Amino acid sequence: KAIAPAALAYLERFQPAATTSPPSRASEAPSDTLPELLKNPPWTRPAPAKKGVAAVKLEMADFPETVHLSAELRDALLKRNEVCTPQQFRKWTQGFPRDAPYLRFAERLCNLCDRDWAIRAWNDTDSDFWNIYSFRSEWDQTAERLLATFGPAVVPGLLKIAPMAPDHTYSALARVESARLAPLFADLRATSKKFRGLAQKWLKAYPRAAALGLIPGAVKGSKAQATALRWLAAHGHTTELEEAASSYGVLSQVSALLEYDPLCEIPSKLPAMPAWWKAERYAAPLLKSGGA
Numbered sequence: 001k002a003i004a005p006a007a008l009a010y011l012e013r014f015q016p017a018a019t020t021s022p023p024s025r026a027s028e029a030p031s032d033t034l035p036e037l038l039k040n041p042p043w044t045r046p047a048p049a050k051k052g053v054a055a056v057k058l059e060m061a062d063f064p065e066t067v068h069l070s071a072e073l074r075d076a077l078l079k080r081n082e083v084c085t086p087q088q089f090r091k092w093t094q095g096f097p098r099d100a101p102y103l104r105f106a107e108r109l110c111n112l113c114d115r116d117w118a119i120r121a122w123n124d125t126d127s128d129f130w131n132i133y134s135f136r137s138e139w140d141q142t143a144e145r146l147l148a149t150f151g152p153a154v155v156p157g158l159l160k161i162a163p164m165a166p167d168h169t170y171s172a173l174a175r176v177e178s179a180r181l182a183p184l185f186a187d188l189r190a191t192s193k194k195f196r197g198l199a200q201k202w203l204k205a206y207p208r209a210a211a212l213g214l215i216p217g218a219v220k221g222s223k224a225q226a227t228a229l230r231w232l233a234a235h236g237h238t239t240e241l242e243e244a245a246s247s248y249g250v251l252s253q254v255s256a257l258l259e260y261d262p263l264c265e266i267p268s269k270l271p272a273m274p275a276w277w278k279a280e281r282y283a284a285p286l287l288k289s290g291g292a
Helices: 005-012 071-078 086-093 106-111 115-124 142-164 166-173 179-191 196-205 207-220 223-234 238-248 251-258
Strands: none
Touching: 071 142, 106 115, 106 142, 115 142, 142 166, 142 179, 166 179, 179 196, 179 207, 179 223, 196 207, 196 223, 207 223, 207 238, 207 251, 223 238, 223 251, 238 251
């Protein structure tokens, strides 16, 4: 189909003139002016020896857990609770979980007058029992309501439900300062593009809890947790890591993990480049000293 004259005139504005010469390439710099990284690329030399770290089995240290909700948000969530009477409680919980349709919506646990029963029911019941759509709804705010009502006691149940409703559940868990959440956020940082930013935000916000929660897995051999420790160290939290390592009695092991050389991960042989790769089509890097 013919292009309208107005559209054609617009497109021609971006077409280079025929007389325009291609941009000139910078002259090639002498080899002795190249930085060491380009003169001697890591993949052309033997990989440094990996420092072995003996695996250690540790029990995660106790940490005072806190749910960080603004006073305004906490009040708004709690105002939605309508605490039931003992008679209503008996009616709603009779036959649970086999025959308790009212409680399939987890936010209704916040209305129960027996707080301890509600927490046990939430943590001990299979995640398939709960209506998952209430966790996927932005309006319901089910995960936040549970945290506002019951505090960190509901974290085990939230960890079970999170893979089924990750968007709102992970963001709710990110409000909890808890060492037992550190492995979760280390794994999200390592494996999830979608939640990597959220995971790093949590690690940076609660470095002490993160350190206490990551060290047992890292010294046992978890790559994701060891990498998260290095990320914390690179972002100014070495003090918290050293204090946590000292409390576990594994300062030397953690120090060895932090001294890890990333060149160890570079393969000795790089994979073949795809057919579309043509090095001559790309401009060479320009050096500060001049040349390319």
